Amino acid sequence: MNTETGVTAQTRPSATSSEGPDAHSAPPTRGQMWRHLGPGIVVAATGVGAGDLVATLIAGSRFGYALLWAAVVGCIVKIALSEGSARYHLATGSTILAGWRSLGKWTSWYFGVYVIIWGFIYGATAMSATALPLTALFPELPLRAWAIIAGIFGFVFVWFNRYETFEIVMKILVGLMFIIMVGLAFLVAPSLPDMARGMTFELPEGSLFYTLGLIGGVGGTITTAAYGYWTQAKGWRGMPWFPMMRVDNALAYIVTGIFVIAMLIVGAELLYSAGIALEDSDKGLLGLSGVLEERFGATIATLFLVGFAATSLSSLLGVWQGMSLFFSDWWYQLRGASEGGHEGSGAYKFYLAWLTFPPMILLFADRPFLLVIIYGAFGALFMPFLAVTLLMLNNSERVPAHARNGVVANLTLAGSAILFVVLAVQQVARLLS
Template sequence: MNDNNETRAPSMEEPSQSAPPSGTAARWKLIGPGIVVAVTGVGAGDLVATLIAGSRFGYALLWAAVVGCIVKIALAEGSARYHLATGSTILEGWRSLGKWTYWYFGIYIVIWGFVYGGTAMSATALPLAALFPDVMPFWMWGALSGIAGALFVLFNRYSAFETVMKLFIGIMFVVVVGLAILVMPNLGQAVTGLVPTIPEGSAIYTLGLIGGVGGTITMASYGYWVQAKGWRTPAWMGMMRLDNRVAYIATGIFVISMLIVGAELLYTAQVTLAGGDRGLLDLDEILRERFGSFVSTLFLIGFAATTFSSILGVWHGVSLLFADFVRQVQGGEQAKGARQDLEKTPAFRFYVLWLTFPPMLLLTLGRPFGLVIAYGAFGAFFMPFLALTLIWLLNSQRVPAEWRSGWLSNGLLGIAAALFVVLCLNELARLIG
């Protein structure tokens, strides 16, 4: 089995090791791929959604944010478990389910990349334009952020990429948690928010909060980042699970902190934020009025770290997915045994550029309402596909019996699948409406 894993696994950067270190300190030092997927998945829109939840319902939906993190742990773990248990990639797994998966994924990733590229660059331009007003036009900030992300991904390997993402999560942690402490949370009310309740008019919003935070197409990239780290055999399963849990606990802390800010700073004053990423600019004005320009500036730096880290993560992780997709299409059955570095392939470079330059056309439109709706709709289509195919793959003979899903994994993945199907149908209804 080890020979098979060694033959089929894509070689990216770090050499595969037979087993992880046994010491606790040594294992904690290796944590990284989960941090990358968590930092990438938590974007400005997720922070705004959590803020608005706190501003509308106080602490009542705190439990939903916690459940959302648990669901994401199951999804990311399932994706990486397939890579480690089989020595294959998730793209190879999808291919084994039939050609329909390739049509679905191929069309989806091309269209999604164009829409997301414009969305991510526009979101990053918002805090940069606020930090440096009158320096250059809004669209230029967005274009430069996309180009900077592309250059970094194209000229650096995974180890440098992971190091920078850890730096960004440090900045985000200090800013977001610092804000939560600054507004002095009511711990008694916060604890009551852990009891599941659904306030009137919040049903779909609650489902969106559970499904939205930290959940994007990059969850499917987790297995590739695990392999890039050098974890390529089932011996690394425990290390991967530790890495994944630590990352989503950090995500949970972000989410809870932003909900506290919304509940304490906005709910009590009945302040309404704008929807989408621009809601964070509204929060910046409120922080400036209440705490002064220093806190406001720190918040904008954290805002920029959040958005630019998503650019880096998507430019790298989804390009790996696209490169493996092309590898499978071109190589046929022989692609299963191909050993090549996906980061060096023309397909990887093409998709990085696809995310960067064509979407710049959208920047000239100023992030219109239609773009926001389109991104939400396209995002809703992938997560049901991921959840349902993971259930299929992880309960099949493609995975050795000892690594197939048990009742807990199946239960969480089933909840995730049902949740994302409902959210997808709701998004379609909103798009049609």
């Protein structure tokens, strides 16, 4: 059936290349699935950045374990969103952007304007966040220089490597950040009874902002929709890959959940009990490094900075690669071209450059705090759009009946849509105030 672009899902090229590590493999049996894990690890690494570490640490330092349940609920919400996006890719043989275009041309213009502005702001944010631990580890160069180096490294790496190499590097970074951060949580000796009480859905006074932030922000925003593109780049196509995708996606957010809980433990045990306040920005992580050095020594503090660097760099690389694929597909469908929409295409390289070089202008701003607030407000505007459109698409006739949303998926997506609308209003109100 023709879409509004005038191109059928069967005849147009994929948004990624036709090959991939699993392109010529049969879907694995349950016992062999672990060998094929990958896109979920990529989305987990991309979704957890320095901002998430700060949000979780601050929540733990102010409220102890009381908001542990919010971190768990946030991971469940992200499972539903990324699974819904990937399910549309696999069930229709098309992409989520093709689905959006079928809802009306306004969706394409909304995404196009959004992704251009978002990329400009996020590029500077990601480079600065990656530079913070590198500057602390290697103070010979200033933060601005490390930020530029980080951006250029991401640009060169993604430009010259395809998905398979990209996935391997992301797995290494995830392993590094997971071992260090979870090890740190064990080091501070968490209180199991207090953790259990943190699952009682308590909402302490003054905690609403942090609760909504943990549910809506931790684990990724727009990158959750990129999961379907990474499954395609892996070579997963068609309904037989459903079980593999669901296991991969669930594991991704289990890893994310453990990682987030580990940082909440650090905030609760190391900061809350001692009454230590961190700066409510990425620089607060450097404050934690000082606390760790005072209590455990320079080696532990250095390891934390290495984990911090791995966390920030994995987010940078994930966005540079995944959002370039996303933009490439948008440009391809907007133009109705006969080629493009894959790794290495012209649009892919354009957006990769857009994320890297124009945002460097912002690195020279003396007071970038307003930009951070604008980024928060602007970032919150995408998630309601994603949740609502997934409800529309995955309950429609475009998706085979047995692949449509079930009751649980619909309830989760509807609840997510309401939550993200509240978050968007909150962030916009913060910007206007």
